[in-house]
Amino acid sequence: MSKKSSELIVDLSRVGVRIKDKKILSDVNFSVRTGERWAIVGPNGSGKTTLLRIVNGYLRPSSGRASFDREDDEVELDRVRKRTGFVSSFLDTLLESEDSVLDIVVSGKYGATRLWEVPPYEVVQRARRLMRQLGCGKFEDRRLSELSQGERQKILIARSMMPDPVLLTFDEPCASLDLGGRELFLKGLETIAKKNHSLSMIYVTHRIDEIPGIFEHALLLMKGRVFASGAMSKVITEENLSKCYEVNVTIKRWNDRYYPVVD
Numbered sequence: 001m002s003k004k005s006s007e008l009i010v011d012l013s014r015v016g017v018r019i020k021d022k023k024i025l026s027d028v029n030f031s032v033r034t035g036e037r038w039a040i041v042g043p044n045g046s047g048k049t050t051l052l053r054i055v056n057g058y059l060r061p062s063s064g065r066a067s068f069d070r071e072d073d074e075v076e077l078d079r080v081r082k083r084t085g086f087v088s089s090f091l092d093t094l095l096e097s098e099d100s101v102l103d104i105v106v107s108g109k110y111g112a113t114r115l116w117e118v119p120p121y122e123v124v125q126r127a128r129r130l131m132r133q134l135g136c137g138k139f140e141d142r143r144l145s146e147l148s149q150g151e152r153q154k155i156l157i158a159r160s161m162m163p164d165p166v167l168l169t170f171d172e173p174c175a176s177l178d179l180g181g182r183e184l185f186l187k188g189l190e191t192i193a194k195k196n197h198s199l200s201m202i203y204v205t206h207r208i209d210e211i212p213g214i215f216e217h218a219l220l221l222m223k224g225r226v227f228a229s230g231a232m233s234k235v236i237t238e239e240n241l242s243k244c245y246e247v248n249v250t251i252k253r254w255n256d257r258y259y260p261v262v263d
């Protein structure tokens, strides 16, 4: 492990985002340290995806400060993007690819959507190893369009792990998975987490019940502001969820997961 456990990977201080006079985020404080796993939750439109875009270096804050690896926000966002893996449920361009799944995973190493040169042997071996870890090794010769949604999501995790990121981020990754597919995906994610202790993760979802049990921290957003932040069990409470989601929520706990029931 090259990074000390206390090292800050992302440090947002009083971050605000305004788009065309509309406040999307206000006064957001959020930091992630090496190896920490954070869920970002909140209703639709509360600003989760926007916050993730700041963390991933795709958007600069309109106010406040965003630092990465202890450098301030003048740091090259290109470099920030390279050290962050991103998995979302939207993969349109890759789906049309005629390349094999193995090539798609390998291309993640270069931050490109396709390969233009024969990659070095070690790079291909790494891709195969990651695919085996995630239980999708046997698909390497297929096209992405020939896989189920759940299998595709695993390929995308393998792909995003190729550059050896310090942070892996997910935006509603289970949005189009059925129940079984979702559980398989979450298992794959757990395997990756257990094999990479220093890897930090951020998992964005509006669905509380899919937050993997290995996530120990949560940030709850409401209307672009942080409503609560810290230890999962302190943030994901009936009181907090009822206020943020504006319905009466009771929580059932099962195997380190939280299942909200609405009356």
Ligand SMILES: Nc1ncnc2c1ncn2[C@@H]1O[C@H](COP(=O)(O)OP(=O)(O)O)[C@@H](O)[C@H]1O
Pocket (backbone or CB within 6 Å): 019, 022, 024, 042, 043, 044, 045, 046, 047, 048, 049, 050, 051
């Ligand atoms: N580029 C944009 N232009 C204008 N409004 C936007 C833009 N991106 C997001 N928004 C608005 O910001 C709010 C938060 O969006 P988003 O971060 O996508 O929320 P979430 O991911 O929590 O559903 C929403 O009201 C959305 O309509």
Ligand SMILES: [Mg+2]
Pocket (backbone or CB within 6 Å): 048, 049, 050
């Ligand atoms: Mg979103």
